[in-house]
Amino acid sequence: MESSNTFKFTEIQGDLFTDSPPGDSLAHCISEDLRMGKGIADIFKKKFQGLQELKEQNKKVGQIAYLERDGRYIFYVITKEKYFQKPSKANFERALNELRVMCEEMDVRNLSMPRIGTGLDKLPLEYVHDVIKATFQGTNMRILMYYL
Template identity: 45%
Template sequence: QRIKIINIIFQRNKLLIFLFTRFVQIDASVLFLVLVMSASSHDSMPPPSGQAPEDSWGLNYVSGNLFSCPEDDALAHCISEDCRMGAGIAVMFKRQFKGVDELKEQKKLTGECAVLKRDRRFIYYLITKKKASQKPTYDSLMRSLEDMKSHCVGNGVTRIAMPRIGCGLDRLEWSRVSEILEQVFKRTNISVTVYSLPEKAETTAMKENMRR
């Protein structure tokens, strides 16, 4: 890796080395050493203020009930602007945390994120589409995640639990959704844990909640 860096420095600075040695009369080996040291110190510099190292975030997977996560973990899922939450895991969020009127009062639009505070945790509602009957896009999902990230960073949230957002009824592909999660959170210290139930257990849980 060090040899590769030195080769890159030499290729990029051949003209600079020539000019300095020709007109400033500085020894070429001394100038080259200065360039190498400068590049090395730049590579070891910490990220800008407010950013975390790229490898400090995490995407973890758990097989189990989302609502069994630690009580101080934030929760997140996707809804529409009309806040209907009449199908899928959204029904369980509505039943457990209520607050539909509170969400509507925030008047969040597609690509934004509504928030409820319940005890020690925040509940994030990613607004990914205008109406419940519509489907989200990868762009609207990313924008709503960016909005959620801003709230997390501003409020010291470092752990979020969520289902496989945008998938299932919303028909997005998890392989692309997981890439978006990495793109959004990789420069933070936020850990995302994705919960999923075996398909049969998930279907049973949904039916039970619909009956209540």
């Protein structure tokens, strides 16, 4: 990869599902138990289906499950074991590092996401921004983060 850093991170007010560019891959955080019963995870579960497909990938904390839908990837970033837990910063960072690796391997250049880790998981927004920037620095990616 070229040394000139073209990584761009932007936070935008808008609806992730209606406002993100149609070709963008999407990412959001879930628990290893794949419950996705609350928050934006519930919307992802209903919109993209594929629960059995995700279960068959048998991914653990710090790993990424994914679906392919309409020519783009939907990444399920696993940051904790059970839906009622809060992720540790170490697991959040480990999972984001894995997301970077997967994006590079799958040639994903454009990624849209909600304010991951900040809703039900209660991680500070500034911390999440810093981790995303540090993790994806040096990549050729554009990340858009949406909030309502």
